Amino acid sequence: MESQYNKKKQFIVNTIYVFLIIAIVYVILKYAITLISPFIFAFIIGYLLKNPAKYVSSMLKVPRKLVSFSLVLVFYCTVGVIVVLISVKLTTTASTIISVLPMIYANQFSPFLFSVFDGIEKVVFRLDPALVEVLNDGFDQFINSLGVNITKISLSFVGTMSGIASSLPAFLIKILLMVISTFFFAMDFDVLMGFVSRQxxxxxxxxxxxxxxxxxxxxxxxxxxxxxxxxxxxxxxxxxxxxxxxxxxxxxxxxxxxxxxxxxxxxxxxxxxxxxxxxxxxxxxxxxxxxxxxxxxxxxxxxxxxxxxxxxxxxxxxxxxxxxxxxxxxxxxxxxxxxxxxxxxxxxxxxxxxxxxxx
Known part of the structure; x- marks a missing residue:
């Protein structure tokens, strides 16, 4: 009986322990990670560049810190150019699509809806002519609301772009912190990791x-x-x-x-x-x-x-x-x-x- 009780007690303690770990990990990933994300990415990049820096340093007989600095510089220049090109292309394409939505609606979608409605109207007229007027009113409301929604989509896109532009300063500060931290992590990776492991x-x-x-x-x-x-x-x-x-x-x-x-x-x-x-x-x-x-x-x-x-x-x-x-x-x-x-x-x-x- 005592053994059975101890097993249940141990199961409950282990279950609570696991749930506490899961809760702590969730809170860290959900909230704390956004605060330290620049340093996490800097650490990951420094870790990935550690072995290439060692190899190039030993091959060229150049100080490792200089090699690490150069690799980080090349890495961010390359990534920066690629990101800028992709961002410009995506923004231009999205702006073009959103701007032509009202034109597509007016020139293609709206005539298509009217042609479909004409066919429905003829069928309804044969069944009950009195329903045609009700159908016309409902269709007019549908067309008007659809046109308004298309316009709202274009305006909301403009608002979204404005919101992105307003958040750019904070984003650029995080990027700057990440870049600076990467240089330090890459050049002193073994020193920093050695200090942590000694604790x-x-x-x-x-x-x-x-x-x-x-x-x-x-x-x-x-x-x-x-x-x-x-x-x-x-x-x-x-x-x-x-x-x-x-x-x-x-x-x-x-x-x-x-x-x-x-x-x-x-x-x-x-x-x-x-x-x-x-x-x-x-x-x-x-x-x-x-x-x-x-x-x-x-x-x-x-x-x-x-x-x-x-x-x-x-x-x-x-x-x-x-x-x-x-x-x-x-x-x-x-x-x-x-x-x-x-x-x-x-x-x-x-x-x-x-x-x-x-x-």
Whole structure:
């Protein structure tokens, strides 16, 4: 009886302990991480440039700090140019699309709606002429509200751009902090890490090193998994778009497959607007074909993603799917990748008897 009581007590204590850890990690990721995010990114970049700096320094017989400084400078110059070019292109494209929305509505969508309504009106008139007037009033209200909403979309886009512009100073300060911190992390990485490791026992440092190695290796596994998913999506899109009769189907499929990595947007970031615009232009056959391709690719991806990612991480597909769903809803893209990796890490620690968390 006493043994049974102790087991229940130990289970309750362990459960509370796990929930406390989860709560602390959630609070840190949700709130504290935004405050220290520039330094986290600076640390990650410094860590990634550590080995290349060592290699170049030993090969050229140049002081490592000078090499680290140069690599960080080259890295940020390259990334800066790429980000600026992409941002300008995306902003210009989005502005063009939003600005022509009222024109598309007036020249194509509105005439299409009127032609559909004329057909409905003829059918209703044959059934009951008295209903035609009610139908006309409802249609006029619908057209007016739709026009107002189209205008609101254009105005809200302008407001969104203004909001982004107003938040730029704070964002630029974070970027500046990240850049400066990266130089320090890259040049004095071993010194800083040596200081931190001396504050803990040998056992803690061994566990920390093991966790770090596992997380780094797991990240590469996740990247490989999503590269496989992206390749499958590319093949599906290439075949589907070719069947539909889209010119340059392979190139378009490659561009869409890149967007497929994005957790919120995915293939829908390109496919959904494309389907809508094609439908508004009156090319219904192509629009339906694109819709079928999009639905097929989305279903296959949602089936394969948890199976591939879960299989690579050593966790069940149901657990992987659940962790990705909860993670993306709680923490966005960080949760999408972080939750499955955390579960995989906990399983690894349990399997190696580092911590006994479950049977």
């Amino acid at each position: 803990f026992s040998q056992r803690v440092n061994e566990i920390t090193h093991m966790i770090r190695q596992y997380v780094v290796n797991t990240l590469f596994v996740v990247i490989r998994s999503y590269a496989l998913i992206m390749s499958i999506t590319f093949v599906e899109l290439s075949i589907g778009l070719s069947i539909v009769g889209i010119p340059n189907a392979i190139l378009i499929a490659f561009i869409i497959a890149i967007f497929d990595i994005l957790p919120v947007l995915g293939t829908g970031a390109i496919m959904i607007p494309w389907i809508i615009i094609t439908f508004l232009k009156g090319d219904f056959q192509i629009a339906i074909g694109l819709l079928v391709v999009y639905v097929f690719v989305t279903i296959i991806r949602n089936i394969l993603e948890p199976k591939i990612v879960g299989g690579q991480l050593g966790i069940h597909p149901v657990v992987a799917l659940m962790s990705m769903f909860i993670g993306v809803n709680l923490l966005g893209i960080i949760g999408l990748f972080g939750f499955p990796i955390t579960l995989s890490l906990l399983k690894y620690l349990n399997d190696t008897d580092t911590f006994k968390l479950f049977k």
